[in-house]
């Protein structure tokens with residue numbers, strides 16, 4: 013199993029490293045995977061800081077490759093983003109996540125929101141508004157059951173059309189979250205300019221939180237800034253109790269990370285929600 017894992021890794025690395033033969037093989041593989049239904053979603057809970065409530069869940073794509081086993085998104089999403097494949101994958105993810113949100117709304121006493129990752133290139137195509145409203149009406153879902161996670165890079169493009177798309181999406185009750193916050197060339201002014209409701213503070217600020225005074229200053233600063241702008245904040249990649257304690261002191265409203273739960277299947281999530289439901 014270990015050898016298989018290493019070979020798989022090499023295969024995808026070669027493709028990502030612009031080896032054209034491997035690239036086109038991987039592209040064909042992705043194309044087939046869509047047709048053969050080899051993609052699936054896992055869901056990772058996002059918790060209130062007290063660990064009592066699952067406020068939302070993030071949909072994270074996986075690929076069960078017939079020969080290579082589980083393939084992680086960083087091994088194929090970057091390549092897909094360079095071609096039209098990202099649009100097909102993206103549409104599949106939105107549709108699957110909405111079906112899941114519908115089931116959740118029927119099964120859970122209090123259904124958490126479902127957070128969907130959207131690539132910048134997917135957003136730039138300009139049909140996101142239509143796609144989302146189609147899926148909402150198809151599944152008779154409220155917009156408020158979804159969160160769209162985008163990266164800072166899209167906001168830095170500063171295009172009128174991005175602004176208009178976000179406005180329309182938000183007007184349907186969907187929240188917009190800025191993912192990996194703090195890792196790009198952030199210009200805080202976009203938080204004022206664009207209709208954004210949430211920030212996700214990147215894991216790289218959390219890894220050394222206990223030792224690193226600068227990270228502490230940054231994280232507590234971002235948290236208080238976000239709170240004064242009425243933005244909801246999620247801190248990503250929380251792995252230790254000590255990190256959680258610091259984040260509690262800084263007033264972080266929500267956290268996500270292996271400490272509380274890893275990405276899991278729909279069935280496990282439903283079980284967890286039933287255990288957590290107020291009696």
Ligand code: C2E
Nearest residue numbers: 072073084085086089105129130131249250251268269270
């Ligand atoms: P992301 O959106 O920043 O997602 C968070 C990643 O961190 C996920 O990795 C998650 O499994 C991982 N993670 C969560 N908590 C912890 C923790 O405590 N420790 C550690 N070490 N890791 C943690 P994953 O699932 O491998 O996804 C990687 C990236 O791939 C995502 O980063 C996102 O950018 C992209 N991605 C995933 N699913 C999709 C999708 O459906 N569409 C698009 N366009 N991109 C996706």
Ligand code: CA
Nearest residue numbers: 070129161191
């Ligand atoms: Ca994300």
Ligand code: CA
Nearest residue numbers: 191192212248
């Ligand atoms: Ca992130």
Ligand code: CA
Nearest residue numbers: 191192214215
């Ligand atoms: Ca990330």
